[in-house]
Amino acid sequence: MHKGKLRIGVTAPASRIEPALAEKVAAIARTQFADRGPELVFHPQCYLSSGHFAGDDEARAAAFVDIANDESFDALWIARGGYGSGRLAERVLPALNAAARKKTYLGYSDAGALFGAMYADGFQNLVHGPMPADLLREGGETAVRRALAFLVEADPRSVEASVAASHPTAAFNITILGHLLGTPFEPDLSGHVLMLEEVAEHMYRIDRALLHLTSSPNIRRVAGIRLGRCSAIPPNEPPFGQTEEEVAKHWCAVSGIPYLGRADIGHDIDNKIVPFGRLPGI
Amino acid sequence: MHKGKLRIGVTAPASRIEPALAEKVAAIARTQFADRGPELVFHPQCYLSSGHFAGDDEARAAAFVDIANDESFDALWIARGGYGSGRLAERVLPALNAAARKKTYLGYSDAGALFGAMYADGFQNLVHGPMPADLLREGGETAVRRALAFLVEADPRSVEASVAASHPTAAFNITILGHLLGTPFEPDLSGHVLMLEEVAEHMYRIDRALLHLTSSPNIRRVAGIRLGRCSAIPPNEPPFGQTEEEVAKHWCAVSGIPYLGRADIGHDIDNKIVPFGRLPGI
Numbered sequence: 001m002h003k004g005k006l007r008i009g010v011t012a013p014a015s016r017i018e019p020a021l022a023e024k025v026a027a028i029a030r031t032q033f034a035d036r037g038p039e040l041v042f043h044p045q046c047y048l049s050s051g052h053f054a055g056d057d058e059a060r061a062a063a064f065v066d067i068a069n070d071e072s073f074d075a076l077w078i079a080r081g082g083y084g085s086g087r088l089a090e091r092v093l094p095a096l097n098a099a100a101r102k103k104t105y106l107g108y109s110d111a112g113a114l115f116g117a118m119y120a121d122g123f124q125n126l127v128h129g130p131m132p133a134d135l136l137r138e139g140g141e142t143a144v145r146r147a148l149a150f151l152v153e154a155d156p157r158s159v160e161a162s163v164a165a166s167h168p169t170a171a172f173n174i175t176i177l178g179h180l181l182g183t184p185f186e187p188d189l190s191g192h193v194l195m196l197e198e199v200a201e202h203m204y205r206i207d208r209a210l211l212h213l214t215s216s217p218n219i220r221r222v223a224g225i226r227l228g229r230c231s232a233i234p235p236n237e238p239p240f241g242q243t244e245e246e247v248a249k250h251w252c253a254v255s256g257i258p259y260l261g262r263a264d265i266g267h268d269i270d271n272k273i274v275p276f277g278r279l280p281g282i
Numbered sequence: 283m284h285k286g287k288l289r290i291g292v293t294a295p296a297s298r299i300e301p302a303l304a305e306k307v308a309a310i311a312r313t314q315f316a317d318r319g320p321e322l323v324f325h326p327q328c329y330l331s332s333g334h335f336a337g338d339d340e341a342r343a344a345a346f347v348d349i350a351n352d353e354s355f356d357a358l359w360i361a362r363g364g365y366g367s368g369r370l371a372e373r374v375l376p377a378l379n380a381a382a383r384k385k386t387y388l389g390y391s392d393a394g395a396l397f398g399a400m401y402a403d404g405f406q407n408l409v410h411g412p413m414p415a416d417l418l419r420e421g422g423e424t425a426v427r428r429a430l431a432f433l434v435e436a437d438p439r440s441v442e443a444s445v446a447a448s449h450p451t452a453a454f455n456i457t458i459l460g461h462l463l464g465t466p467f468e469p470d471l472s473g474h475v476l477m478l479e480e481v482a483e484h485m486y487r488i489d490r491a492l493l494h495l496t497s498s499p500n501i502r503r504v505a506g507i508r509l510g511r512c513s514a515i516p517p518n519e520p521p522f523g524q525t526e527e528e529v530a531k532h533w534c535a536v537s538g539i540p541y542l543g544r545a546d547i548g549h550d551i552d553n554k555i556v557p558f559g560r561l562p563g564i
Contacts, residue, residue: 051523052486083486086493090536179490181464183497204334204365208461211368215465241333254372 006038006152008075009067010132012046014110015082016054017133019047022079025132028144038152043067046079053084060084061091064114068092071099075151078107080133086113086176089185093121106147107131109199109267112176117185119170119276126276128171128195129158134269143269150273154280160195160264160272163279167223171195171265171274174209174230181216187276190221195263195274196248197228203240206230207247214255224258229266288320288434290357291349292414294328296392297364298336299415301329304361307414310426320434325349328361335366342366343373346396350374353381357433360389362415368395368458371467375403388429389413391481391549394458399467401452401558408558410453410477411440416551425551432555436562442477442546442554445561449505453477453547453556456491456512463498469558472503477545477556478530479510485522488512489529496537506540511548 008029010022022042029040045063048055055063067076078085092114104125105115115126129150130143137143149155163169170192177196180186196213198206213219230244242250245262252259264272290311292304304324311322327345330337337345349358360367374396386407387397397408411432412425419425431437445451452474459478462468478495480488495501512526524532527544534541546554 049520052518052520083490086490090497179460179494182468182500183463183494184499185497186464208365208368212461212465215372215467217466218464236334238331238334 005036006075007073008038008040008077008151009070009073010040010042010046010077010079011063011067012054012079013060013064013088013114014053014084015080016049017046017079021132021135022046025135025144028141029148032145032148033152036152038148041073042079052082057087057091061088064088064092065095068100068103069095069097073103075104075106077147077151078105078111078131080131081107081109081111083110085110086179089114089117093117104151106151108171108271109173110176112172113179115276116172116177116180116187120185120187124277127273128265128276129273130271134271137269139269143271146273158273159279160274162193162226162260162263163274165278167191167193168277169193169195169274170276171197171228171263174198174206174213175201178209178212181212186218189218192222193224193226193260194219194222195226195228195265197263197266198230198244199267200232200234202234203236203242203244203247206233206244207240210247210251214251214257220255220257222257224260225252226260226263228263229268231267287318288357289355290320290322290359290433291352291355292322292324292328292359292361293342293345293349294336294361295342295346295370295396296335296366297362298331299328299361303414303417304328307417307426310423311430314427314430315434318434320430323355324361334364339369339373343370346370346374347377350382350385351377351379355385357386357388359429359433360387360393360413362413363389363391363393365392367392368461371396371399375399386433388433390453390553391455392458394454395461397558398454398459398462398469402467402469406559409555410547410558411555412553416553419551421551425553428555440555441561442556444475444508444542444545445556447560449473449475450559451475451477451556452558453479453510453545456480456488456495457483460491460494463494468500471500474504475506475508475542476501476504477508477510477547479545479548480512480526481549482514482516484516485518485524485526485529488515488526489522492529492533496533496539502537502539504539506542507534508542508545510545511550513549
């Protein structure tokens with residue numbers, strides 16, 4: 001647990017957020033912890049716009065490095081997913097210093113493209129969990145409060161229930177992890193319980209991506225796979241004929257990977273905290 | 283060029299076709315070459331249906347192996363793309379015999395998932411080009427005739443114009459090649475001119491997939507990339523702000539891969555023949 005006032009820097013390596021969203025999240029942080037609330041600093045880069053992205057690659061990479069390398073920040077919180085984090089890996093990784101390696105990083109979905117690369121590079125405090133943009137979901141305050149409770153108080157109720165001292169864990173969006181395979185940014189997941197979730201992909205694409213993942217010799221060395229929620233799946237034409245859990249079980253059986261059941265993660269307000277590696281203190 | 287009557291076996295490792303389509307393609311083959319027309323044999327598996335697929339994995343794999351291993355067939359022609367070929371790789375590859383290694387294989391799109399794996403396994407007569415299902419496109423007879431002219435007469439006009447003796451080539455759908463990276467089915471493309479095409483993917487997905495491909499140490503050893511057509515791209519929200527060629531040039535520049543210009547391939551009736559490796563006789 002953190003001693004003084006926790007300082008959290010927020011940056012947006014993928015899509016932008018609105019200043020009004022930042023204000024609402026800051027207001028939650030102020031009221032959630034009485035006098036022990038964190039200091040939340042939204043980097044102005046969060047509000048930039050460059051086509052698909054919250055500013056161009058240079059601006060997004062610079063903001064990430066600004067916060068990561070600043071030892072006055074205890075944590076770097078990813079503002080939002082979308083697409084764009086992976087574009088920064090080759091630019092950001094060589095620029096990170098010793099302070100960056102001590103920091104906690106929190107986010108999910110597209111952020112996994114950077115987190116995976118950082119985990120491959122030996123970073124130890126990477127965490128899958130809710131982001132400020134989750135406030136845009138109905139009931140999203142629950143998710144934002146969970147993320148803050150984890151960062152500020154290491155609240156054990158924020159953590160996915162199957163996370164245990166017995167195995168390191170990792171959590172990824174299925175598509176994002178697939179796009180790391182065969183690159184220098186592919187993390188070694190040997191012995192990990194791998195939690196996977198997906199959103200807005202056709203079932204045939206989920207099947208194809210899980211075939212890809214479970215064909216990887218690296219992924220075949222995981223301790224097992226847990227399937228998070230796969231939400232907003234567009235209708236398959238013709239109907240695919242299998243649920244996402246049947247698909248996951250099939251590829252686990254084919255590849256010899258233990259299927260361990262469901263994980264309490266996904267693109268929703270119930271999305272829980274999952275550490276990359278082991279949580280400190282458990 | 284083939285001496286006697288060429289025998290072509292057709293199988294559908296992904297989506298099914300209708301018997302009426304097979305009849306129309308057979309009729310084209312009968313009239314295109316006077317008395318030198320090929321014998322076209324559609325495996326009955328082409329018409330099976332199992333959810334998304336032309337029969338279950340076992341039926342599709344068995345049909346592929348039936349034709350591939352039968353030395354009375356000179357060529358195996360993939361009936362149609364969709365999704366499903368990659369599901370068969372681990373099942374089909376160990377079952378293929380010496381006759382299979384002498385045969386010519388023709389197809390594109392999803393078929394690349396099997397062709398890539400076979401190329402990784404040393405198969406030498408794999409060819410990207412039109413399929414029977416291209417007859418469903420407006421003006422599709424042109425594409426079907428081109429495929430047959432290549433198989434029956436090795437017609438040089440059927441071949442993509444930049445294919446040359448100076449470099450081996452390979453042609454893939456971008457998404458399909460991405461799903462081979464980091465698996466035992468990833469072909470070694472060192473020194474190849476790599477031609478890439480895409481269909482029905484958002485520009486941000488094309489960008490993400492090309493970031494993935496060009497981050498691969500294997501792909502960074504290609505002689506260069508040529509971009510085929512990227513068609514039916516759904517609107518990006520917000521607008522991506524770059525064309526597919528700008529995206530391809532960007533990732534080639536970042537990764538140090540020579541960008542060689544456009545390739546005359548794509549999901550359309552102008553899709554040309556591209557060999558995996560070198561064409562015999564050039």
